[in-house]
Amino acid sequence: MIQTPYLLFLGDAPDALAAKVAQGIKDWRPDFAAAQFRMEGCKADMGLTDMSLAEAKAAGIKTLVIGVANRGGVISPAWKKILVEALEQGFDIASGLHNLLRDEPDLVAAAKANGRTLHDVRVPSVQYPIANGKKRIGKRMLAVGTDCSIGKMYTALCVEKEMRARGMAADFRATGQTGILITGGGVPLDAVIADFMAGSIEYLTPDNDADHWDLIEGQGSLYHVSYSGVTLALIHGGQPDALIVCHEPTRDHMRGLPEYKLPTIAAVRDTALALARVANPDCVVAGYSINTQHMNEEDAKAYIAKVEAELGLPATDPYRFGAGKLVDALAGL
Amino acid sequence: MIQTPYLLFLGDAPDALAAKVAQGIKDWRPDFAAAQFRMEGCKADMGLTDMSLAEAKAAGIKTLVIGVANRGGVISPAWKKILVEALEQGFDIASGLHNLLRDEPDLVAAAKANGRTLHDVRVPSVQYPIANGKKRIGKRMLAVGTDCSIGKMYTALCVEKEMRARGMAADFRATGQTGILITGGGVPLDAVIADFMAGSIEYLTPDNDADHWDLIEGQGSLYHVSYSGVTLALIHGGQPDALIVCHEPTRDHMRGLPEYKLPTIAAVRDTALALARVANPDCVVAGYSINTQHMNEEDAKAYIAKVEAELGLPATDPYRFGAGKLVDALAGL
Numbered sequence: 217m218i219q220t221p222y223l224l225f226l227g228d229a230p231d232a233l234a235a236k237v238a239q240g241i242k243d244w245r246p247d248f249a250a251a252q253f254r255m256e257g258c259k260a261d262m263g264l265t266d267m268s269l270a271e272a273k274a275a276g277i278k279t280l281v282i283g284v285a286n287r288g289g290v291i292s293p294a295w296k297k298i299l300v301e302a303l304e305q306g307f308d309i310a311s312g313l314h315n316l317l318r319d320e321p322d323l324v325a326a327a328k329a330n331g332r333t334l335h336d337v338r339v340p341s342v343q344y345p346i347a348n349g350k351k352r353i354g355k356r357m358l359a360v361g362t363d364c365s366i367g368k369m370y371t372a373l374c375v376e377k378e379m380r381a382r383g384m385a386a387d388f389r390a391t392g393q394t395g396i397l398i399t400g401g402g403v404p405l406d407a408v409i410a411d412f413m414a415g416s417i418e419y420l421t422p423d424n425d426a427d428h429w430d431l432i433e434g435q436g437s438l439y440h441v442s443y444s445g446v447t448l449a450l451i452h453g454g455q456p457d458a459l460i461v462c463h464e465p466t467r468d469h470m471r472g473l474p475e476y477k478l479p480t481i482a483a484v485r486d487t488a489l490a491l492a493r494v495a496n497p498d499c500v501v502a503g504y505s506i507n508t509q510h511m512n513e514e515d516a517k518a519y520i521a522k523v524e525a526e527l528g529l530p531a532t533d534p535y536r537f538g539a540g541k542l543v544d545a546l547a548g549l
Numbered sequence: 550m551i552q553t554p555y556l557l558f559l560g561d562a563p564d565a566l567a568a569k570v571a572q573g574i575k576d577w578r579p580d581f582a583a584a585q586f587r588m589e590g591c592k593a594d595m596g597l598t599d600m601s602l603a604e605a606k607a608a609g610i611k612t613l614v615i616g617v618a619n620r621g622g623v624i625s626p627a628w629k630k631i632l633v634e635a636l637e638q639g640f641d642i643a644s645g646l647h648n649l650l651r652d653e654p655d656l657v658a659a660a661k662a663n664g665r666t667l668h669d670v671r672v673p674s675v676q677y678p679i680a681n682g683k684k685r686i687g688k689r690m691l692a693v694g695t696d697c698s699i700g701k702m703y704t705a706l707c708v709e710k711e712m713r714a715r716g717m718a719a720d721f722r723a724t725g726q727t728g729i730l731i732t733g734g735g736v737p738l739d740a741v742i743a744d745f746m747a748g749s750i751e752y753l754t755p756d757n758d759a760d761h762w763d764l765i766e767g768q769g770s771l772y773h774v775s776y777s778g779v780t781l782a783l784i785h786g787g788q789p790d791a792l793i794v795c796h797e798p799t800r801d802h803m804r805g806l807p808e809y810k811l812p813t814i815a816a817v818r819d820t821a822l823a824l825a826r827v828a829n830p831d832c833v834v835a836g837y838s839i840n841t842q843h844m845n846e847e848d849a850k851a852y853i854a855k856v857e858a859e860l861g862l863p864a865t866d867p868y869r870f871g872a873g874k875l876v877d878a879l880a881g882l
Contacts, residue, residue, distance in 0.1 A: 289744075314744065349774040349806045406744040413743050413778045438781070441682040441828045445746045445782030452774035473682045479827075487823065494812075495774045 218310045218335050218397070219278035221250035223269075223302075224262060227295050228255045229284045233365055233471075235260035237312060238283025240394040244373055250277050255294065260284065269298075269305050279335075281397060282311040289314030289338075300326045310335035312393020314407065337396045338404040340416070347414035347453050349495060354424030357546060358456035359434040359505065360488045362463045362478045364443060364471045367507035367535070368434035369395055371462050371542075374505075374534035376431050378543045385428040389420050391450065395433045405435055406446055413446065417453030429546065432456065438487055439479040440470055451488060455495045458546055461485045464507040465519055482527060502545040503530035551643045551668050551733040552611035554583035556602075556635075557595060560628050561588045562617045568593035570645060571616025573731045577706050577721075581733070583610050588627065593617065602631075602638050612668075614730055615644040622647030624656075633659045643668035645726035670729040672740050673749070680747035680786050682828060687757030690879060691789035692767035692838065693821045695796045695811045697776060697804045700840035700868070701767035702728050704795050704875075707867035709764045711876045718761040722753050724783065728766045738768055738779055746779065750786030762879065765789065771820055772812040773803050784821060788828045791835040791879055794818050798852055799843045815860060835878040836863035 224238040232239070242249040242262045251267040254260070262283075267275065280302045286292065291299075291313060299309060303326040311317050317334040318324060327334050357375065359368035372388050379386035388395065390402025403416045421430040432454045436443030463481050470476035479487075485501050492499040504523050508516035516533060523531040530541040557571040565572070575582040575595045584600040587593070595616075600608065613635045619625060624632075624646060632642060636659040644650050650667040651657060660667050668674075690708065692701035705721050706728075712719035721728070723735025736749045754763040765787045769776030796814050803809040818834050825832040837856050841849035849866060856864040863874040 314742075346805075347775040349809060351808075406742075408743050409739075410741050410743060410746050410779045410782070411739040411776065414775055438824070439827050441785035441788075442680040442747055443744065444785050444824075444827075445778035445780075446743045447778075448771070448781045449743070449778030452777050470682075472679075475684070476682060476827075490820065491771070491777075494772050494777075494809075 219308060220248045221277050222248050222279050222281040223267065223272040223277045223307065224249055224252045224264065224283040225280050226252055226254045226258050226260045226262070227282070227284045227292065228257050229260035232260045234286060235262070235284045236365060237285055237394040237397060238262050238281070240369060240398055241281065241283065244398045250275060253280070253298070255298070269302055269307070273305050273307070277307070279308040279310055282309070282313060285313065291315045291317070291320060296322065299323055303327050303330050303332045306330065306332065308333040308335065310337060310397060312338045312397060312404070314338060338393050338407045340404055340408055342419070344408060344412040344416035344419050346411060347418050349452070352418070352421070352423045352455060353426055354428045354430065355549065356421055356430045356432060356454055356456045357458045357460060357502070358432045358450060358454045359460050359462055360447065360451070360484060361434055361437045361461070362439065362481060362484050363437050363467060364440050366464045366467070367462045367505060370535050371460055371505040372431040372433050374539040375460070375542055375546070378539040379429060382543065384547065385425060386431055387429070389430050389432045391417070391420070391433045391435050405450070406443070410445070413449035414453030417450055421454060434462070438484065438491070440473070441476070442472065448491060451492050452495045456492055456499055457496060458500055458502040458549055459488055459492060460502055460505050460542060461488070462505045462507065466510040481523065485527070500549065501529060502549070503532070503542045505542065506531055506533050508533040508536055552641060553581045553733060554610050555581050555612050555614045556600065556605045556610045556640065557582055557585045557597065557616040558613050559585055559587045559591050559593045559595070560615070560617045560619070560625065561590050562593035565593050567619060568595070568617045570618065570727055570730055571595055571614070573727055574614065574616065577731050583608060586613070586631070588631070602635055602640070606638050606640070610640070612641045612643055615642070615646060618646065624648045624650070624653060629655065632656060636660050636663050636665045639663065639665065641666040641668065643670060643730060645670045645730050647671065670726050671737055673737055675752070677741060677745040677749035677752050679744060680751050685751070685754070685756045685788060686759055687761045687763065688882065689754055689763045689765060689787055689789045690791045690793060690835065691765045691783060691787045692793050692795050693780065693784070693817060694767055694770045694794070695772065695814060695817050696770050696800060697773050699797045700795045700838060703868050704793055704838040705764040705766050707872040708793070708875055708879070711872040712762060715876065717880065718758060720763055722763050722765045724750070724753070724766045724768050738783065739776070743778070746782035747786030750783055754787060767795070771817065771824070773806065774809070775805065781824060784825050785828045789825055789832055790829060791833055791882055792821055792825060793835055793838050793875060794821070795838045795840065797840040814856065818860070833882065834862060835882070836865070836875045838875065839864055839866050841866040841869055
């Protein structure tokens with residue numbers, strides 16, 4: 217187990233989106249998020265107290281969590297000095313980056329010399345099977361999106377919160393490093409070997425009680441050419457009974473792909489549903505989750521009303537306005 | 550790249566089928582297949598000159614390729630003595646077996662002592678990039694299928710052969726172990742980490758002359774729930790200008806998935822094309838490749854005629870009847 221509380225390391229994050237790991241921890245496990253550490257030029261801010269390593273140590277913080285993901289998942293040389301110093305001052309380090317802490321000789325040496333632990337949550341901890349596609353008991357919801365980093369994890373976490381508030385049996389199933397850091401378990405899907413992707417999701421969401429909901433964190437997008445294969449493995453491995461389509465209305469191109477426009481909600485809905493029905497012919501789309509963080513309340517409500525009117529299923533921003541509508545739809549399945 | 554020419558190691562193959570890797574090399578890259586090495590009791594024969602290691606060395610052969618798959622994919626103790634001797638005599642060794650050469654201490658030691666290379670084509674040897682989706686110069690064809698193991702590699706190889714016979718610039722691009730051994734290079738896609746799948750295919754098929762064709766070996770199927778993610782990564786990373794849809798009419802369920810029926814050719818055509826157009830809006834379906842190995846000639850021709858009549862594009866079994874029709878369609882793009 218990773219020791220809490222955390223110092224959220226934001227590094228030299230170029231924008232707020234790059235720090236989504238830190239934001240997720242802060243939003244869903246606020247008790248763990250004791251303070252933040254920002255380097256010169258950092259463009260992200262969790263609104264937590266900025267602390268030096270010495271201040272964090274004095275405040276009883278146990279682990280420095282790398283809360284920023286840069287393209288390619290590399291451990292920047294600019295971060296190294298601080299990470300080594302953190303180990304020397306007695307912090308553990310937890311990371312979900314592709315570039316593993318354990319592959320950096322200076323970090324390994326500093327951890328060993330100071331008796332500290334390096335947690336690479338991205339590394340798969342089990343040998344996943346190849347998917348067998350057999351029908352499983354229990355209900356499963358998968359969040360799919362028009363793009364990456366668009367609110368799929370938040371949607372699943374919001375649905376979990378609302379279902380649990382209603383006394384329903386529900387578990388968020390993490391498929392990315394943020395979700396794993398938040399909940400302490402899951403499949404680091406983007407680091408799984410290609411042949412075992414769908415099998416890892418079958419492993420993550422096994423047979424359960426007939427009325428139990430697995431709320432599966434989505435990844436990528438069927439329309440994001442860098443990661444679409446990961447998305448399809450989730451759709452087929454997850455065998456969802458319901459999809460929720462996630463969208464962010466103000467984004468003008470696919471994340472990291474300036475030449476690519478976002479698909480419409482309707483396109484993602486129809487494409488994802490057709491593919492989902494290969495694994496589960498009874499799958500339906502339950503509703504739409506609209507990420508309105510860049511809209512004022514009036515515009516957000518107007519946009520959501522328009523989506524409902526035009527696309528004919530419940531829509532909401534579950535983080536801003538609650539997941540009630542979505543859970544109403546899921547509870548009827 | 551694996552150095553050519555090859556000595557095809559047939560070991561103690563119990564039958565011809567066990568030597569299908571060697572057969573593929575001999576069929577598709579006859580210039581690489583300089584000689585064969587057979588142990589006592591070997592039941593396979595490529596019709597090549599049998600050479601001892603010393604003879605092969607004198608003939609300028611560079612690499613011993615393990616052209617036989619035995620039960621369990623294991624490196625037999627009976628083979629070991631010969632493989633070590635080959636390294637000592639200055640050959641590299643290439644293998645697509647599950648049991649990696651690099652996991653055998655005696656082979657590793659002999660390779661190191663003699664400055665030779667062990668090529669385990671089952672595992673990636675390159676750190677692939679994340680796909681960027683940028684438009685590349687040159688033409689690309691991808692074979693997609695209604696199922697796994699349905700003729701996608703043979704289709705691409707047949708098209709390459711026909712294009713080269715017409716003087717067109719064309720290269721088969723291997724994405725699986727057999728294809729890599731046949732051509733000496735490629736991406737072992739099923740062993741690539743999820744996030745880098747599409748990027749590995751961009752890496753495999755970079756910018757080229759405007760009239761050059763990359764003929765990309767397909768993997769899996771969008772409708773095969775175990776491997777569909779791999780297929781979609783190929784569609785988006787490959788950025789194909791043309792798809793050829795491959796089908797085997799006599800198969801009654803998806804390979805390894807007894808509960809799943811095969812999709813129709815039309816379903817695969819439409820689903821794959823819609824997804825391919827995300828990465829390349831100009832992508833078209835060029836035709837259908839029908840694997841008729843389990844049909845007599847009359848039935849095969851009747852089935853192909855029916856596909857053409859009903860689905861409205863050229864169809865053939867390119868291995869049995871030649872790839873002319875498919876290349877006619879591609880050459881017009």
